[in-house]
Amino acid sequence: MSRFLPWLLVVLLASVPFWMTDYYVLHIMITTCIFIIAAMSLNLLLGYTGQLSLGHVAFFGIGAYTSALLSLGFQVNVFNVPFGVTPKPVWFAMLMAVIVAGFTGWAIGKLAFRVRGAYFVIVSISFAEVVRMVAVNWVELTQGPMALNNIPALTLGTGEFELSFLRKPSFYSLALAVAVISYIIIARIVNSRAGRAMNALRENESLAMSVGIDVTRYLVIATIVSAAMAGMAGALYTHYIRIVDPDVFLFIYTVTMVIMVITGGKGTLAGPIVGGVIFGFVPEALRAMAIKPEIQWIIYGVLMILIVYFLPRGIVPAIERFWAGQKPGDDEAARSVPGALQK
Secondary structure, rough: OOOOHHHHHHHHHHHHHHHHHHHHHHHHHHHHHHHHHHHHHHHHHHOOOOOOOOOOOHHHHHHHHHHHHHOOOOEEOOOEEEEEEEEOHHHHHHHHHHHHHHHHHHHHHHOOOOOOOOOHHHHHHHHHHHHHHHHHHHHHHHHHHOEOOOOOOOOOOHHHEEEEEOHHHHHHHHHHHHHHHHHHHHEEEEEEEHHHHHHHHOOOOOHHHHHOOOOOOHHHHHHHHHHHHHHHHHHHHHHHHOEEEHHHOHHHHHHHHHHHHHHHOOOOHHHHHHHHHHHHHHHHHHHHHHOHHHHHHHHHHHHHHHHHHOOOOOOHHHHHHOOOOOOOOHHHHHHHHOOOOOO
């Protein structure tokens, strides 16, 4: 029965547009779904390879700008040579957003994974800041702080068979479908040989190298998939909001993804989903109860601190231990035993 529960949940979520009449709640569900996709992409790096990327928002923003620019069209001068692109179909622009973000992830991975630890964190933050400054200052291409607006919505088909994702119910279905596909892709990777290699280098990189695992290769693979998925989330975001500016590269978005992964449970498939639901809906629930906005965020901050303090491995691992009848410290004790098998 437990094998069918996730699919029953997907069916329930897919039915939301048919009975949800509050479009504000639907808006929250759409944005939550988009950031869950971004959080799942970060979890592939942070949770399964142990690499903390604090510049992950760069891939999100690259996907957003790539899709926006290709769907709008643009004209720039590169070294005094005019270069332009006519407006492309939105589906093509979103596909290119995934490809460009994935290629960027490959390039950054090949360079950044020559270093580890704090040095990798510095490289990732610097990369995100460089991309943000390009978006701010290359006004001819990005419009700078004035933003790109009137970004077209996704449409598929023509004439009587045209399917538009302009309205919230249809866009929610699109975002949910992409989230489910992203989950399946990550699950297949995690349960494959590549996923086992990633887990090995997360636990002990030196030992993984000693048994012949090409650490850099698997780290780059994880970065490519992670970046491409974040780029898709950025493309969804830009065609939903229909406006994009350099604020899409703000550090707070990376912090949001990290919070989703850590509170939900890094290194688990369901962790970013649970963390995303908490981050998406708890602030809105607190807004209805709090007298002032400041109190809302104070309560939310205290709640996050309590989760991290009492559930340091996240909500999903805690639920799994409770379901298995283990005490909170049982898994930590098992890890201290030489030769203990890990999941």
